[in-house]
Amino acid sequence: MRFIPHTEEERQEMLRAIGVERIEDLFADVPEAYRFPPLNLPPPLTELEARWELEALAEANTHAGQYACFLGAGAYRHFIPAVVDELLRRGEFYTAYTPYQPEVSQGTLQAMFEFQSMICALTGMEVANASHYDGSSALAEAVLMALRLTRGERPRILLFPTIHPEYRAVVRTYVQHLDVRLEGDEGWTREQLREPLAVLEALEARLDGKTAALVIPYPDFLGRVLPPARLRETADRVHRAGALLIAVINPIALALFDPPGSWGADIVVGEGQPLGIPLSFGGPYLGLMATRMAFVRQLPGRLVGETVDREGRRGYVLTLSTREQHIRREKATSNITTNVGLMALAATIYLSALGRHGLRQVATLCYHKAHYLAGRIAALPGYEVWTEQPFFHEFVVRTPRPVEEINRILYEDYQIIGGYDLGRAYPELDGHMLLCATEMNTREELDALVTALSEIGGLKAVAEAGKDPL
Amino acid sequence: MRFIPHTEEERQEMLRAIGVERIEDLFADVPEAYRFPPLNLPPPLTELEARWELEALAEANTHAGQYACFLGAGAYRHFIPAVVDELLRRGEFYTAYTPYQPEVSQGTLQAMFEFQSMICALTGMEVANASHYDGSSALAEAVLMALRLTRGERPRILLFPTIHPEYRAVVRTYVQHLDVRLEGDEGWTREQLREPLAVLEALEARLDGKTAALVIPYPDFLGRVLPPARLRETADRVHRAGALLIAVINPIALALFDPPGSWGADIVVGEGQPLGIPLSFGGPYLGLMATRMAFVRQLPGRLVGETVDREGRRGYVLTLSTREQHIRREKATSNITTNVGLMALAATIYLSALGRHGLRQVATLCYHKAHYLAGRIAALPGYEVWTEQPFFHEFVVRTPRPVEEINRILYEDYQIIGGYDLGRAYPELDGHMLLCATEMNTREELDALVTALSEIGGLKAVAEAGKDPL
């Protein structure tokens, strides 16, 4: 029977050893009225039949390998070298549990230590945990951490409006029954949203003795990167107000841009999916979380530390578990136990394989391609592109027709998966689309999108591909 | 540079240690006129670009997962459980060399010992080698082995005409400059080919003091299985004539049918591809070769034997290497060195995963599906099916229109990859098609083929699906 090895003879032998007659006897303690209910599930399939069914389900989707895809908005399609999956598929890694027994878990533990080290390197922070569920829940935990670090005396959290809308929603879910006020992320006009430095200034002005933290995105949901020099000032102001600066980052962007550690962030969170993890319809992804060493005891999640064995050899263990639920129970820093270890391993392998040079190449390609695409679309009549700030991965386009309509035509007539409809999350940005380009989008694809948008815009002509687009 | 790790600094350091100035100096011994010729190859690709190019090439093919496929003729599409590739992809297995150093190669060696054991179990023979290139070259080596076993005094080999035509061609290639006569496989009429027992009798009648071996297929190229009881008689006759009986088998068929070991074959060869190896456009496949223990010293190829280490623990080594080229040079039993170890490992995992029960299921499904299909096609006006003998995997159909034409229509109008055109290899079977069914062909596919053939036959109606086809 599938994965149960027993033969009937063995089963009988085991029942005899237990001292019962039938399997059913093992369930005498289950209230009789509820015992052995029918399970109304479809009949079992063999592996071959399951494969057929799953293949049919998979083929009922259109995926980003078939159509050119310009969706980003928090999930990014990047090149994943073959070496990542080759190593991830080693049974010793993926069929292990959380490394509670370090002597037989050095593989996982050392890899997690390397992961923590790499996230510190990327963010410029001093300590990183061994992962959180995803970027959004990492942000929620960072907010809770900031509340703890300010001893619960500061119930206010200021959120930048162009933090990923779903991240802000998750924070709201987490704190809904706590005495916490989330402010700053709503009620802005389109014009205001278009001027992030003004928004920043306005939020800074609201810092006070009740504020635990200011949360800023880097880059923001609209792809825009705020000037590091300006953020250094923000950090100063936040710190002068006795609050913490939390940054929500995109790890690929950090290969190019000055990291939060260098401009003064206190807690850094982000979505690690771009680091070698497939889109997979939204999960599992990889929550990143890093902070200053001074705050380590309020950091939630697993931490791997270096130590030695009884013969003096270097080794790794889970450490500071006194912060965690299985020791501290209701006084723990978080309830988290299972995180996304395998995704952290994927990112560790990815970052090792690409290394300093390769990751820079990825970031540079994304930067150039997004800017090339933005430049060409900006030249199309009827479209307007937000290019005031430098951007990464993605940018905002005002479209001459409803975004949904454009996307439908792109899909049906051009085999293109279009951009994210900003009206979904920001009513004030109705009629605006967020378009993303990565190293996976060839110039041919970018040009095809431009041509398609031009045709859909109902306005002929426009510059040919490659002609001085900016 | 791709897979070369050196930095420029390291390169210089190494050159200094060698005592030369430039890399070019290392090639001073290459005749100057020929040194450093231009290499006119397309420019290098990164991994991502290579992936794009290879994916495009792969997509330029129609494969047996997309269209229903009824080709067999020596290469069979079978279900391969996921566990096979999962284990085959372990770097310790596939990046190892031939296990010359047994202390660090016990994995390969023990698996090969298990492979040998399983091939013995399947064929009913006493000893099997650790694989040969493929079924055809295994047959050629078996013929050479038979010549050696008869001390070169018997230059004649009798070949059954319905051994795979390409196997017979390979044997001809191997012996073309030796004093050997290959006979018996040509010059038969269609009517004679349809009566394999009569052919067998005729070949038996040609056994004489100059005959080294009679080679028979089981099942034959046309799918037909000769009665084991009759083959026992053949073996007696062959042995009385002082010759050897060589059998060319299909390993899946041996899960159902009386194995050659039980009816007296002396050497058994076959194509192991059906045992968990993908079609892969014809290779790499897996040559199987087994014999009696008495003949082991004339068996070509690697052999793994059991032994003990200095502490008395069981272990495995390559053995009887005095038969082999690296020791015996021109006196070796064969020139073979690299075989297809990884394919043998695949077969070992496959046979372990399916086991006695699973392999029987595979064979039974193939048997029932081919017979169901044959029965339904036999009921179509205009088509005639050869059903005199029991068959396995495949069967012969005389078609009302040229096979090539039928196949073209099947492909273009029905998304079906049709059968093998027997006229290609047997002019006397022009207008005949070899159709194969395995567990991968659902009843839906079988019925769709019947419907298509019916329509292509230009003759309406015929029995509905499922109505008493035999």
Next chain:
Amino acid sequence: MTEPLIFEYSVPGRRGVELPEPDVPETPLPEGFQRADLPLPEVSEVDVVRHFLRLSQMNYGVDKGFYPLGSCTMKYNPKINEEMARLPGFAHLHPYQDPETVQGALALMYHLQEFLKEIGGFAAVSLQPAAGSQGELAGILMIRAYHRDRGEGKKRIKMLIPDSAHGTNPASSAMAGLQVVNIPSDRRGNIDLDALRKECDETVAGLMITNPNTLGLFDENLLEAIDLVHRCGGLIYGDGANMNALMGICKPGAMGFDVMHYNLHKTFSTPHGGGGPGAGPIGASERLAPYLPGPIVAIDRERTVRPDEPFYTFVWPERSIGRVRAFHGHFGVFVRAYTYIRMHGPRLREVSEAAVLNANYLLARLRGIYPVPYDRLCKHEFVIMGKIPGTPIRALDISKRLMDYGFHPPTNYFPLIVPEALMIEPTETESKATLDAFAEAMRRIAEEAREDPERLQQAPHTTPVRRLDEARAARSLVLRYAPAPAPQPASEPR
């Protein structure tokens, strides 16, 4: 055998995987934005392969051998699951694609919801939570929202939690702003009804029950406990970590649980990945269903053209507590769990039966060698005490020594209510031969405890490293790589 850190292989200027040169005109980075250094390793591809291959060999997984880690359900992870999750039609879907372009994925999620509803006996299921602990938090938030909507949000602030509960239960309750009240266990390992009764008042938000509990016992007071709490207006949260004992055996939803999480990475065979990803879908009774976290998948009747081809779409439960994560949950894990459930169907009951059979058989083999604190029929796991009378041996020593016998140790020192606890969960995918070999190793260790206790105290002897100094790790925190003056050479004789 130790392995250098990947950073220690780094050589400045060495290249690993490279990307193509830009095929578009380049845009200069603005002044003042660029980062100075990027201290990532610089290694070759073969360095990466060898490093992680060697690390993997320093790990123990279910694929290596028996892993009886109690409460973790370390069953065999079918390999077909891995292949299915990697099909391009699943792996390369963007979460914001239009529903029309991802009907296969949505159908899979919809059916998985339906399967879990049926298995757990719930009215609705949300697949959102990323892990059991997040499922717990969501469930507790749902309970709080329910009370709030009935005007009792401020009043009902007590979460009752048995002392045998997983640590996540109190931690999740605290995160949701509740006060935790511990309920002791009675002598048979059940919830102490008298103690429970005392706490049952109008301040109770709910009771969190793990059943079978972490002693591996089916709570004999279950229905009564549920009834007590319901009668005082509280709700029942089920910690579904132990569902592997109950599939087709009984349905928590039918017995009165209001909300429960499932651990797909335990019960439904998705691999644990060395610490995740898991997935913690939650099922809810009729009254809590409107509060489920969203979005969930439903059939859009309006867009359905043919009845046999429903159109699937995301919807929001009416009074949802909101999102617990961005996007739609751990889809890659769903594919694996779906595959597993489809391969079993109603025969999931046989899975639970075999899991319970294996646990009781192993308990029978160990009884008499080690003390059994609560000795009755167990379910999928059981707890013994890692003590050998007359010896200094502790549960930890036994755990470490088991490694030398080629086994992963059981969970040790949990549940907290059993001193020197060893919590053993064999799962249904282990054969009698494996259980016998483990029992035999445990018997020999008991012998060794008497004959050569030091050998046990110094165990393990054969692992890549010996017993590690955990105190030192916590004392002098080294949590990331810092270049060392003299890195270890790559090849030491052994």
Next chain:
Amino acid sequence: MTEPLIFEYSVPGRRGVELPEPDVPETPLPEGFQRADLPLPEVSEVDVVRHFLRLSQMNYGVDKGFYPLGSCTMKYNPKINEEMARLPGFAHLHPYQDPETVQGALALMYHLQEFLKEIGGFAAVSLQPAAGSQGELAGILMIRAYHRDRGEGKKRIKMLIPDSAHGTNPASSAMAGLQVVNIPSDRRGNIDLDALRKECDETVAGLMITNPNTLGLFDENLLEAIDLVHRCGGLIYGDGANMNALMGICKPGAMGFDVMHYNLHKTFSTPHGGGGPGAGPIGASERLAPYLPGPIVAIDRERTVRPDEPFYTFVWPERSIGRVRAFHGHFGVFVRAYTYIRMHGPRLREVSEAAVLNANYLLARLRGIYPVPYDRLCKHEFVIMGKIPGTPIRALDISKRLMDYGFHPPTNYFPLIVPEALMIEPTETESKATLDAFAEAMRRIAEEAREDPERLQQAPHTTPVRRLDEARAARSLVLRYAPAPAPQPASEPR
């Protein structure tokens, strides 16, 4: 650490992977055909996974560490190759599909032929042979066919083979019915021209040259030797096993080789698989091209519609020696080699340069520690003598001891002309750090030889098994599993 045989896990009636029930009416098997028993193992899927995972851990591959096995070119096998070969559009193609349905596969084969022609300097290439040795046999058959067509088939029966040649050379010649004549090497490791000259007469079929030869040396008499043989009417066979030294350095075809095999699993990075599959395509000069084994891929001008989209098809060389195997060769290996060549293009020269750089560097590091029999510039590999003067240590002891240092040993006792030969080929994918670590291990072993020779003679000490009794294996042949009275228990304490 030993692992039972998979047969020893078998329990009658246990099920592994199961297949669906028949969906068609069943046909009874005729009387007298059915086999009685089928003594295959009966194990569960998890047994299979654990068994082969444990076996794999008892193996050493390039992915584990340095593998300087001379003449085998154990370079890193890029992982992208593995993914590409598994694309459904390659893996699921039937060899008898109509060319129209497999144009991508045929294009790949065509271009691979073209690439190999360019790299080797040949007029045509056939991808058919399954391995180097089969390529050799095919090449020799081509030479024989050529002579036969010129009426010299019976006369030209001598194949001249240097004494440093691989054993396959004489073995292949013998299989083709030729007589083997050994040609000694001169003091510099080259073909001894005087000895060669003596054999050059009208009975010569050809000369087989490995260049660089198995000493790792570029033959300084190469052009003269070729000329001598050509002048007496013989042809030159090239053993291409050592092409990793020559890509972009020189083209054998241009220098007068008439036919040569390539080892895709050496030079072109396809994995060796623990003993194959390899692939041994052969290149031929103008005069031998018509004799190549078939079929090969060509452009069908008639079926080509657009010039930029050629139509590819299989064709037969005019005077082909025939097939050397069924179907079209090791296509899965071609995909890997094609990928590798495409990722390098003209920069393959850098591959050969780095391979030669690494060998000369390692030679420089080992010179002075071990005797070097032919001490001049080497190419991609070199040979030292595994002797330490004044000690009883042999090459085998050094090889076994290297395992304790974490390295795979070099090829030992080959070539036969060097006593106690250790043949070392580092390949270009190894870093200086790895070469330094290996050199250091070799230096320490030389020290150990003097200080503690017994330790070397008893090596290895840390492998899954210790030195194995090969004589016993050959003496009392056990070549397959036979049920033992008492199988080993699965778990022994270690």
